[in-house]
Amino acid sequence: MNQRVLVWDVPTRVFHWLFALSFAACWYVSESDLWLSFHTFFGYLMLGLIAFRLVWGFMGGHYTRFSEFLYSPLAGLRYLRQALSGSGARYIGHNPAGSQAVYLLLALGLVVGLTGMFAQGGEEQHGAVAGWLAVSTGIIFKEAHGYLAIVMLLVVIGHLAGVAMESWLHKENLPRSMVTGFKEAAQGSAVSKPHYGVGVALLAAAIAFGIWWFFYAWHEPVAKHLGYGGAQPGLHVAFVGPKLPDNAKWRDECGGCHLAFHPNLLPARSWQKLMDGQNKHFGTDLALDDATKAAVLAFLLNNAAEHSDREAAYKINRSIKASEAPLRITETPYWVKKHAEISDAIWRSPKVKTKSNCGACHEDAEAGTFEDAAMKIPK
Amino acid sequence: MFRYSSAFVWLGVAAMGLTTLPAFAQTPNEVLATLKTAAAGEPNFQEFSAARGEQFFKVKHGKEWSCTSCHTDNPAAQGKHADTGKAIQPIAPSANAERFTDMAKVEKWFKRNCNDVLGRACTPQEKGDVLSYLLTVKK
Numbered sequence: 001m002n003q004r005v006l007v008w009d010v011p012t013r014v015f016h017w018l019f020a021l022s023f024a025a026c027w028y029v030s031e032s033d034l035w036l037s038f039h040t041f042f043g044y045l046m047l048g049l050i051a052f053r054l055v056w057g058f059m060g061g062h063y064t065r066f067s068e069f070l071y072s073p074l075a076g077l078r079y080l081r082q083a084l085s086g087s088g089a090r091y092i093g094h095n096p097a098g099s100q101a102v103y104l105l106l107a108l109g110l111v112v113g114l115t116g117m118f119a120q121g122g123e124e125q126h127g128a129v130a131g132w133l134a135v136s137t138g139i140i141f142k143e144a145h146g147y148l149a150i151v152m153l154l155v156v157i158g159h160l161a162g163v164a165m166e167s168w169l170h171k172e173n174l175p176r177s178m179v180t181g182f183k184e185a186a187q188g189s190a191v192s193k194p195h196y197g198v199g200v201a202l203l204a205a206a207i208a209f210g211i212w213w214f215f216y217a218w219h220e221p222v223a224k225h226l227g228y229g230g231a232q233p234g235l236h237v238a239f240v241g242p243k244l245p246d247n248a249k250w251r252d253e254c255g256g257c258h259l260a261f262h263p264n265l266l267p268a269r270s271w272q273k274l275m276d277g278q279n280k281h282f283g284t285d286l287a288l289d290d291a292t293k294a295a296v297l298a299f300l301l302n303n304a305a306e307h308s309d310r311e312a313a314y315k316i317n318r319s320i321k322a323s324e325a326p327l328r329i330t331e332t333p334y335w336v337k338k339h340a341e342i343s344d345a346i347w348r349s350p351k352v353k354t355k356s357n358c359g360a361c362h363e364d365a366e367a368g369t370f371e372d373a374a375m376k377i378p379k
Numbered sequence: 380m381f382r383y384s385s386a387f388v389w390l391g392v393a394a395m396g397l398t399t400l401p402a403f404a405q406t407p408n409e410v411l412a413t414l415k416t417a418a419a420g421e422p423n424f425q426e427f428s429a430a431r432g433e434q435f436f437k438v439k440h441g442k443e444w445s446c447t448s449c450h451t452d453n454p455a456a457q458g459k460h461a462d463t464g465k466a467i468q469p470i471a472p473s474a475n476a477e478r479f480t481d482m483a484k485v486e487k488w489f490k491r492n493c494n495d496v497l498g499r500a501c502t503p504q505e506k507g508d509v510l511s512y513l514l515t516v517k518k
Contacts, residue, residue: 255465256488257460257462257463257465258460258462258463258465259463259465282462283495284491284494284495285490285491285494286491287487287490287491287494288487289487353464354462354463354464356463357463357464
């Protein structure tokens with residue numbers, strides 16, 4: 001005589017679906033710079049969820065404890081072979097093959113989340129570990145992040161295939177069990193406690209994190225989108241990052257005739273050459289007095305590309321031959337490569353007009369941060 | 380009751396006026412006076428003339444640009460750098476209270492821009508004429 005027993009407690013179900021949502025959301029926007037803050041939010045959420053699940057594996061309902069599904073990978077393979085031949089036994093909790101998916105997804109989620117965090121901390125100098133790593137190290141983490149995410153996707157696909165196979169093999173709807181928590185089981189089977197309080201707390205924590213993140217990273221761009229600032233249609237989610245060194249004299253002198261190009265966009269030798277030639281600055285005599293010239297030059301040299309931890313600074317500096325000191329940012333090999341795909345029509349459009357008009361596409365050109373997410377080609 | 384509330388309103392207005400009053404070093408008229416002192420010492424000095432200043436402002440002086448290339452025909456309007464496209468705030472004091480309030484800045488920009496437009500420095504006479512003209516421009 002079978003009975004309905006609660007197998008998956010509330011926190012485990014909340015965890016499962018939020019974990020699935022986070023993974024899907026991250027994948028969905030993984031190629032979009034504009035949605036980087038969205039991607040990052042779900043990455044942090046995923047890390048938080050995994051941390052919870054690791055604790056819950058020792059404290060949760062009967063079937064969610066690790067001790068209930070401690071199967072070796074070999075046992076998992078053996079079960080898989082049996083299942084494929086149609087003779088796999090039915091498990092009320094995780095079966096030996098499914099357990100491998102649980103462990104792999106938790107481990108991969110953790111590593112993918114952490115590599116993503118370090119990629120961003122290094123390459124963009126953003127997030128929880130901003131400034132811990134150099135740009136070059138961040139780039140390595142970003143590569144690893146991408147490959148590991150693909151591995152995780154493969155495991156997710158394997159997990160889905162396994163769920164489909166098991167549902168068919170034992171004529172039961174496993175996805176529904178992960179929603180309701182219940183399964184049919186023999187009289188006297190172990191029952192999980194629902195743990196409503198913990199489940200609600202987990203969901204509330206995720207929602208609270210979402211609300212906090214909204215005001216941290218989304219509120220301003222969304223408000224801009226909805227009305228003020230004359231923003232272009234299309235949800236633009238610029239990401240919040242650290243501010244760069246600023247200097248009133250530099251901004252005043254250099255920003256008088258053109259965008260005050262941040263010093264980190266050229267190496268010190270270029271700035272030195274540029275300021276040495278300030279009396280013939282692209283055809284104009286800047287007529288700076290010695291004190292002003294010295295003050296501006298000091299700011300430029302101290303914050304030049306080689307002294308900056310920004311991605312653009314690192315890549316621009318690395319692209320210039322040591323024997324060269326370009327005076328235009330637009331002549332640096334990295335800039336040229338990065339803008340190669342911009343068509344002539346865009347350069348000629350009245351909203352752009354000149355290559356020095358960084359602000360036409362880079363919303364944060366004045367700040368000098370040149371965030372990936374703040375880039376948008378005007379229509 | 381009424382008197383109290385109106386008193387508070389006036390107090391508020393006064394407080395706002397005090398806090399928003401920009402602390403400029405000089406007024407445009409003081410800058411003009413300084414230019415006049417310099418110009419008066421030169422031979423062939425004539426009283427500053429807004430009409431001559433307008434003419435100077437609007438014509439080319441043998442080079443590619445005139446003053447209007449960047450500042451537009453209307454000095455009270457926002458301009459645009461002829462090369463870089465950067466927005467330039469109005470040059471007329473009536474439209475931009477920051478203009479001509481710092482002699483050092485005035486001299487720096489005259490030096491830079493006269494070089495671009497005339498290929499030489501402007502005389503105090505020319506500077507005074509131009510400022511006289513700009514001071515007549517209404518918002």
